[in-house]
Amino acid sequence: MILIIIFTKKSLNKNLSYQQGNKFTPKELKDCPECGKPRISFGWCLKCETNTMKENFPYWTSRNKEIDELIRYTQLNACDYLEWIPFEKFEMVKYVGKGGFSSVYSALWMEGPRWIWDDGAQEWTRYGPMNVALKRLKTFQVLTLISISQMSTFCFIGLAGTFGITKGPTSSYMIVMKYYENGNLYQYLDHCNGIISWRDVIVMLWGIAGDEKVLSTDARISDVGLHGPCDYDTNNGLIQRYGVLPYVAPEVLCGENYSTAYAIYSFGIVMNTLATGKRPWYNRAHDINLAKDICNGKRLEIPDDTPNFYAELIQQCWDNDPDKRPTASY
Numbered sequence: 001m002i003l004i005i006i007f008t009k010k011s012l013n014k015n016l017s018y019q020q021g022n023k024f025t026p027k028e029l030k031d032c033p034e035c036g037k038p039r040i041s042f043g044w045c046l047k048c049e050t051n052t053m054k055e056n057f058p059y060w061t062s063r064n065k066e067i068d069e070l071i072r073y074t075q076l077n078a079c080d081y082l083e084w085i086p087f088e089k090f091e092m093v094k095y096v097g098k099g100g101f102s103s104v105y106s107a108l109w110m111e112g113p114r115w116i117w118d119d120g121a122q123e124w125t126r127y128g129p130m131n132v133a134l135k136r137l138k139t140f141q142v143l144t145l146i147s148i149s150q151m152s153t154f155c156f157i158g159l160a161g162t163f164g165i166t167k168g169p170t171s172s173y174m175i176v177m178k179y180y181e182n183g184n185l186y187q188y189l190d191h192c193n194g195i196i197s198w199r200d201v202i203v204m205l206w207g208i209a210g211d212e213k214v215l216s217t218d219a220r221i222s223d224v225g226l227h228g229p230c231d232y233d234t235n236n237g238l239i240q241r242y243g244v245l246p247y248v249a250p251e252v253l254c255g256e257n258y259s260t261a262y263a264i265y266s267f268g269i270v271m272n273t274l275a276t277g278k279r280p281w282y283n284r285a286h287d288i289n290l291a292k293d294i295c296n297g298k299r300l301e302i303p304d305d306t307p308n309f310y311a312e313l314i315q316q317c318w319d320n321d322p323d324k325r326p327t328a329s330y
Contacts, residue, residue, distance in 0.1 A: 050076055052123075060084045067165055067173065083164035085109070085176055090166070093134065105134040106179055113163050131179040132163065136172045185270070186279060194277025198307070201274045205267075246280035250295045251322055261322035268317025275306050275314075 031038055032045035053075040062068055062084050074081040090107040097104050112127030161178035168174050189196075196204075249265035269280055280300055284290060299318050302311045319325050 062165060085164045085166045087166050087168055102135045102137050107132055107134050133177045133179040134174040135177060136168060136174045189277055196274060196277060205271060245286040245290060250320060253291045254295050259322060261325050264317050264325045268314045271314050272300050272302060275303055
């Protein structure tokens, strides 16, 4: 599961109040000399950058209305935003592998993502050449992912390690993501023969929960990396939902909308996968019968030798009531 974190203005204000009590005050940040508004970070003004983004809207397009709206939404409402990245910015593109809903390529992004804010030039400097993963999606609708109106209701939703969107030479849209040298979770487990120390488990979970990922829990957990309603069955009007079944929360399987609580349920599955060293529900078909069992409260077995605090947290993440699951906020 690739968590795409979008910190909105609401969550930034919450973060600012935390910093006021523990690290610094707004006076130390100083007001922006351009607009006079308080800065949220040293040498960086959210309001001014948002205005700059808006001024640049006429100068780029993906040639798809929904994708343009998604990118623009993140640029107007987020601290960590998506970019439209022309495919010619990539070099050394190589085929890596294939999942249920996407094909993955590695590439060298010569400019790299934004890195440090240059207060003098009033622009972001670039990180420089970086290896990235390009995920070519099989169906165009997968890129709609979560509707713009639904996305705007979240304080944050799962997006870290996602830089933007591009369009390949075959006219297929591709998501540009961080490239993980150690492969996905299952490849890592295979490499370790399913044996991982508790110390390593905690380190990896800390990285997955934050933004310092040690590895990608991507390829077979969610082939698109993002979770949301992706397509419509035109015959009966039902929403079809993509994602690897063991990681999909019961309320979503039952037809409810995606939420931040959904990501918490998936995180619990990752926790148990690391504890067991085995793929979830490896011993039965991932079909409608499994989906029904999950909706009716059936859960994976937690190993007997699992530390109590760890097992209890997994069970909380799997609560059938989304409102009773832990949150990722402090």
